[in-house]
Amino acid sequence: MLLGLSAAVFGKWLERVGPRKAMLAASLCFGGGFLLGSLGVHLHNIWLLYLGYGVIGGIGLGIGYISPVSTLIKWFPDRKGVATGMAIMGFGGGAMIGSPLANNLMAHFKDSAPMGVAPTFIVMGLIYLVFMQFGVWTIRVPADDWKPEGYVPSTEHNDLITTRNVSADNAIKTPQFWLLWVVLLANVTAGIGVLETASPLIQETFSDSAMGAGRGVTAAAAAGFVGLLSLFNLLGRFFWSSASDKLGRKMTYAIYFGLGIALYALIPSLGRSLQLTLFVVVACVIISMYGGGFATIPAYLSDLFGKYQVGAIHGRLLTAWSTAGVLGPLIVHSLHEGAKAKGLTGAAAYQNVFYTMAGVLVLGLLANLAVTAVKDQYYEKGDVTPEAGGH
Structure with missing residues (x-):
């Protein structure tokens, strides 16, 4: 639920500050949510877990979900479906990596913490934080009058x-x-x-x-x-x-x-x-x-x-x-x-x-x-x- 709500609340802010600052905020919230959630697990405080992994992490997820969309549409006005499909396919594909990674990490840390959950949250939070910086520092927005070479707005549909x-x-x-x-x-x-x-x-x-x-x-x-x-x-x-x-x-x-x-x-x-x-x-x-x-x-x-x-x-x-x-x-x-x-x-x-x-x-x-x-x-x-x- 937080994904949709945060995307709605922060959407105009994203358009105002640009995708780079929005992606940075998304990475800090998403990665930080895991870290705060791990503290909640360690202290056996369910509300801290909800705040970190649920609320703050959910806000990061929502901002991160919409951050690439408008940028990709501006870069690929002739292939908007392909561009947004790639981005949202990446979002869905993350679970195919994250789920087995989480299981393996919990198995690895099971002897050092109850079920290995807290250290797993820490490792995954840091991994996400680091990898999301790639998007933060490589994204660019095209000039307002930019268009692909030879592109003419389609009259179809x-x-x-x-x-x-x-x-x-x-x-x-x-x-x-x-x-x-x-x-x-x-x-x-x-x-x-x-x-x-x-x-x-x-x-x-x-x-x-x-x-x-x-x-x-x-x-x-x-x-x-x-x-x-x-x-x-x-x-x-x-x-x-x-x-x-x-x-x-x-x-x-x-x-x-x-x-x-x-x-x-x-x-x-x-x-x-x-x-x-x-x-x-x-x-x-x-x-x-x-x-x-x-x-x-x-x-x-x-x-x-x-x-x-x-x-x-x-x-x-x-x-x-x-x-x-x-x-x-x-x-x-x-x-x-x-x-x-x-x-x-x-x-x-x-x-x-x-x-x-x-x-x-x-x-x-x-x-x-x-x-x-x-x-x-x-x-x-x-x-x-x-x-x-x-x-």
Whole structure:
């Protein structure tokens, strides 16, 4: 939750001071949060842990998440989807390094501290602090009139692309911002529906009692399934956002939602018919679009509102992510517990989860279809560009 809130609060500050100072603040907060959290663990003070690792570290995470976005969009106006996809793929890929690193460090320090948590926090905090300095001291912002050699603003999908600019304060007054807020909320809420249930879902649906003795999905296999979903989440961020450069952002989200509705509704049937391979394939495609939704939204915002304060606008939109992070698990838990209370097991215990998430995607689809060009009244005064579209 702190990621979205801090991104919203500090977005305009980032645009004012530039990405270098913002990244420095992000590295100090993120690395310092680990160090303060380690002190909380050492002193057995849960509130100090919450303050350090949760609040301060969360603020650093939020600022660090949005810091590269507006800079990359300015450097790559012709490949905004590719650029933001790479950045957000890196964010998602960090867990593939950080998680095993944390496990190995805790195993290494287990004899010197209870479970090795406090020293692990110290080492990881210092590692993050040092490595984040690479971004701090290498990042550059292009000149205002810079553009790639030979680049001419595209007229394709021009009704939604502008070369003019809307400020962050004006952006939140537009219906387009709130429609995209619903779009991101729906995409994340539904994606969490799969991630939240992935391991127990596949074990309960394809158990020994359903598949036959010795043929069911084991806990180790379920862990591999979760790892596979993480990989497709990562790859989807780059693949789909890059594809949006050709397809257009609105069409790409229409695919996310249209195809997603069908696949979410199909999952329970695949579970009931014990189609394990198809079940895994469908889940991977769903999660790839979930990841793609994160990576495509900054480029969508830039198309509609320009590059002026796109980092700040993106930060405010990420409150939808924070909301979905709370809403998604609540929906999943309540529906699943209700199904179990009725005595349902296996795929039947999860079918209402997926049907409900398909309904959530319908809401996202309708919001995306309603997105139109921003009206003239919201653009910065005097900001007129002949080739601008969508006005």
